[in-house]
Structure formats: C-alpha cells, structure tokens
Amino acid sequence: MPDPNVNHQPTSIGTMSPLMSKALSLCNFRPVGFNLVVRLFSVSIYHNTRLAEVGRLELPKAQGKYETGQLFLHRVFGYRGVILFPWLARVYDRDLPNQSKGNQLESGASGTSDATASSNASKEVQKKTHTFYQVLIDQRDCPYIRAQTEAVTFLGNQESSRSLYAIPGLDYVAHEDILPYSSGEQHPLQHELFDKFLAHQTDKDPPFAAQETLRAWQKKNHPWLELSDVHKETTEGIRVTVIPFYMGCRETPAASVYWWRYCIRLENLGELSVQLRERHWRIFSLSGTLETVRGRGVVGQEPILSPRLPAFQYSSHVSLQAPSGHMWGTFRMEREDGHMFDCRIPPFSLESKPDDNSGNGSMDEASTNLGATASKPSSSASDGNGDESMPSSTTTTTSTKPNTKNNKPDGDDSV
Numbered sequence: 342m343p344d345p346n347v348n349h350q351p352t353s354i355g356t357m358s359p360l361m362s363k364a365l366s367l368c369n370f371r372p373v374g375f376n377l378v379v380r381l382f383s384v385s386i387y388h389n390t391r392l393a394e395v396g397r398l399e400l401p402k403a404q405g406k407y408e409t410g411q412l413f414l415h416r417v418f419g420y421r422g423v424i425l426f427p428w429l430a431r432v433y434d435r436d437l438p439n440q441s442k443g444n445q446l447e448s449g450a451s452g453t454s455d456a457t458a459s460s461n462a463s464k465e466v467q468k469k470t471h472t473f474y475q476v477l478i479d480q481r482d483c484p485y486i487r488a489q490t491e492a493v494t495f496l497g498n499q500e501s502s503r504s505l506y507a508i509p510g511l512d513y514v515a516h517e518d519i520l521p522y523s524s525g526e527q528h529p530l531q532h533e534l535f536d537k538f539l540a541h542q543t544d545k546d547p548p549f550a551a552q553e554t555l556r557a558w559q560k561k562n563h564p565w566l567e568l569s570d571v572h573k574e575t576t577e578g579i580r581v582t583v584i585p586f587y588m589g590c591r592e593t594p595a596a597s598v599y600w601w602r603y604c605i606r607l608e609n610l611g612e613l614s615v616q617l618r619e620r621h622w623r624i625f626s627l628s629g630t631l632e633t634v635r636g637r638g639v640v641g642q643e644p645i646l647s648p649r650l651p652a653f654q655y656s657s658h659v660s661l662q663a664p665s666g667h668m669w670g671t672f673r674m675e676r677e678d679g680h681m682f683d684c685r686i687p688p689f690s691l692e693s694k695p696d697d698n699s700g701n702g703s704m705d706e707a708s709t710n711l712g713a714t715a716s717k718p719s720s721s722a723s724d725g726n727g728d729e730s731m732p733s734s735t736t737t738t739t740s741t742k743p744n745t746k747n748n749k750p751d752g753d754d755s756v
Contacts, residue, residue, distance in 0.1 A: 395421065396524035406472055407519055410539055410549030412529055413476075416518040417608070417652045420482035423530050423549065425475045425538060426559055428513070428568040430584075432471045435574040435687050471515065473568050475559075477532045478510040487644070488512070488654035494602055495565055496589045505658070508534075513568055513584065513604070523547065564694055565589060572687035578611030579646070579674060579684045587694050588658075596662045601691050605639075606654040607672070607684075609646035616645045617653075618681075619673035627663035639672075659691065666691040 396412060407413070411424045483490045493511040497504035510532050527541045538555035542548055559566070565588055572583045588600040609615050622634040637643065644653040659668065669688035675681050 396522040396526075396529065399521040399523060401520060402516075406516075407474065407521060408547055409551045409555075410545070410547040411519075412522050412524055412547065413514075414520040414522060415514060416520055418486050418488055418654070420486050421479035421530060422476040422512070422514070423532075423535065423539065424519070425477060425555060426551075428473045428475065430471055430473050430568050430571050432469050432571045432573065433466050433687070434469070435466055435572070436580070437467050471571070473516065473571075474514050474519065475566065475568075476512050476514050477530065477534060477538070478512055479530045479532060480510055481531050483510065487650060487652060488606075489640075489656055492602075492604055492654075492656035493566070494588070494656070494658070495562070496591065496600060510534075570689065572689045574685050574687035575610065576684040577674075577682050578609065579615060579672075580608045580610055581672070581684060581686050582606040582608075583687055583689050585668075585689050585691060587692065590664075590693065597664075598660050598662060599664055599691075599693050600658060600660045602656055602658050603668070603689070604654065604656045605686070606652060607644070607646060609648070609651040612648060614645055614647040614677040616675050617643055617672050618675050620670065621673070621683075622668060622670040622686075624659060624661075625667040626661045627665045628661075661691065664693040 406427050407424050409424060409426055413422055413424065414420070415422060478486070478490055490512075491507035491509045494505045494507045497506060528535070538552055538558070539549040540552050542550045565586070568584060568586070570585065574581055582605070584604045586602045586604075588602055591598045591600065607617065617638060620634070620636055620639055622632075624632040624634065626632070640655045640657060642655075646653060667688065667690055668686075670686045671683040672686065673681065674684045
C-alpha cells in the first residue's frame with residue numbers, strides 16, 4: 342500500500358516534459374518511508390483520464406552508478422527506460438569557463454579539473470568526467486518524445502554501401518537525468534531487445550541481469566557506440582549539448598570517406614518560448630577546407646522550446662574525406678517577444694579511430710538481426726551537412742587548421 346502520509350497527486354516537475362509531469366511529483370521526496378507510486382496517464386479534452394501504475398519511485402543516486410537492468414523515467418523527456426551499461430565521458434562545459442585565477446590554481450593543485458585554453462579567447466574550458474548510460478526506451482512512449490528514437494546509427498556492412506542501420510529505441514542518458522523506479526512485472530518495458538539483452542532474476546536488485554547477448558553486442562560494437570566527449574554551452578538561456586560519435590570509414594575509388602554522427606540537445610532554461618529558425622554550420626576538414634552550411638531549421642523542423650516543452654533532441658551525420666575535422670556554428674533563435682539572437686553551438690572535434698578487424702564501423706549481421714533498420718544517410722562528403730539533404734546554401738573555402746589538439750576545440754568566438 343502507498344504511504345498515506347505522502348501526497349500522491351501528480352504535479353509538474355520543474356521543466357519536465359508533459360509525459361514526465363504526468364508522473365508522481367518528486368518534489369515530495371521523504372527519506373523515511375519512501376514508497377511513492379508512479380502513475381502515468383493520458384489526458385484529452387474530450388476523454389476521461391486513465392491511470393496506469395507502472396512502479397514505485399526510488400531515491401536517485403547522488404553517488405555511484407546505476408546497475409544494468411535499472412528501470413527509470415527520463416527527467417527531461419519523461420519516457421520509461423532501462424539501463425544497459427554505463428559510459429564515462431569527458432564533459433567540456435563552456436558555461437563554467439572564466440574561473441578566477443585563484444580558483445584555477447586551487448583546482449589545479451587539487452587535481453580535480455583539467456582546463457584547456459582556447460586559442461581565440463582567454464577563457465578556460467573546464468573538463469570533467471561524468472557518467473552516462475546506454476539505455477533502451479519503452480516503445481509505448483516513443484510517440485510522445487521530442488527526440489529521435491532512431492538516433493543511434495551504424496554504417497552498412499558492405500564497403501560500397503551508403504546505407505545506415507538504426508536501432509530504434511536506443512539512447513544515451515546523463516546520470517542526473519535518471520529517475521529510478523522499481524516494478525514487480527517480469528516484462529515492465531516494451532522493446533524487442535529487452536528479453537534478448539536482459540533476463541529476469543528475482544534475487545537480484547534490480548531484478549534484471551545482462552545476458553551474454555548484451556555483453557557480446559557491447560564488445561562487438563564498442564568502438565561505434567562509445568560516448569567519449571560531451572560539449573555544452575548556454576546562450577541567453579538556451580543550452581546546447583553536443584555529443585559526437587565516430588562511425589567508421591568507407592573506401593571509394595576516389596577517396597576514403599570518414600563518417601560521424603552527432604547528437605544535439607537544445608533546452609530552454611528561461612520563461613519565454615523560443616523557436617529555432619535557422620542553422621549556420623562551419624565544418625573544417627584536416628584536408629584544409631572550411632565549409633559553411635546555412636539552412637532553415639534542423640532535420641526539417643523549426644522546433645519551439647516552451648516552458649511546457651522545453652527540450653528538443655536530434656541526431657544527424659557528417660562525412661569528410663579526411664580522418665579528422667572540427668565543427669561549430671550557431672542556431673538563429675526567435676523569442677515569443679520577437680527578439681532574435683544567435684545561440685552558439687559549442688565547437689567539437691571530429692576524430693577518427695584506428696580501424697580494426699571488428700567490422701570497420703559496420704553493423705554486422707548479428708546486430709542487424711537485433712532489430713536494426715536500414716536507411717540512406719542524409720549527408721555525404723560533398724555537402725558536409727547532416728541536418729537535411731538539401732542545405733539552403735553551402736560554401737567551401739581553404740583555411741588554416743584551427744586548434745583541435747587533444748579534442749579541445751576552439752572557434753566559438755569566430756562565429
């Protein structure tokens with residue numbers, strides 16, 4: 342029975358999505374007798390509310406990692422998910438750059454931070470390690486998420502193929518976005534890989550353990566799944582987070598083509614609604630070219646970031662005829678009061694990895710059988726733009742190489 346002393350009325354939680362706000366409020370956390378029931382429900386003007394109990398909330402972990410098999414609600418997007426395994430990433434947060442000299446010396450002496458200087462500015466970019474998780478998304482929640490649910494892609498397993506394979510319902514989640522809960526169901530999550538990756542064990546907490554299929558899949562695809570660098574920057578209350586991933590190399594008669602995917606999340610931290618109107622990318626290649634791409638919106642959309650729906654996340658691809666490069670840019674934003682401003686996209690490096698015999702970044706046959714779907718890539722080496730296949734304008738010039746050493750890009754002050 343739920344604790345009668347705890348208020349069980351669902352209320353909005355900060356800037357969470359409507360799906361998350363339909364869950365029980367976490368504002369009433371109580372260390373003693375914590376036994377809150379999670380209820381998700383659908384709301385319609387013309388229909389009655391329908392409640393469905395999905396589990397019981399647990400206290401989020403301030404320290405340590407969550408285990409494989411942990412059920413959770415996403416703090417921002419509100420979907421139900423399950424943790425597969427963790428990643429330890431380097432986070433470059435440009436919102437915390439201008440530390441005082443004394444603070445820099447103190448942090449350097451303690452060994453708790455690693456700062457890198459931008460060549461175009463005097464500010465420092467603090468690098469910290471942070472835990473992220475590879476997760477599965479409950480397919481029942483996918484229609485309500487303001488994020489692509491086929492964001493994790495792989496190259497096709499044939500050298501001449503330009504196909505990409507996507508595994509639906511696979512995501513990366515930061516530790517602080519995990520709201521853990523427990524369920525007495527043996528199949529609490531609907532995803533075709535849930536039973537292939539996890540086995541129910543009643544004597545375990547959480548009661549789901551990794552199967553050999555999951556361990557083999559993780560080992561096989563580790564180079565192309567690995568999350569290593571995360572970049573963040575906030576402009577006028579709009580926070581942009583970028584996570585790049587190397588996908589592999591494809592040989593063509595003319596050249597080698599290197600592929601990356603990148604995931605971008607935009608969050609409105611303010612009180613006024615903001616709409617993304619345009620994008621402006623600059624893509625530098627180690628071969629010495631600097632490409633400029635302009636266009637309307639992103640992935641065919643001009644998303645509105647409102648207090649009710651504050652976040653939007655998408656993934657796209659870029660390819661270069663060089664093993665490394667560098668990207669940065671701006672989003673042109675319009676506030677509801679008519680104010681227009683450029684929101685900076687934090688610069689990030691595109692770094693390749695040594696090829697091995699594990700598939701050169703390709704989706705192997707076994708992984709394809711794990712529910713992957715094929716599609717054509719939305720970008721090529723010629724357009725350098727992954728937001729959509731037909732950019733509004735693209736120019737290419739020769740440039741000197743900006744400082745991208747050690748994955749510590751600069752260039753935000755030049756856009």
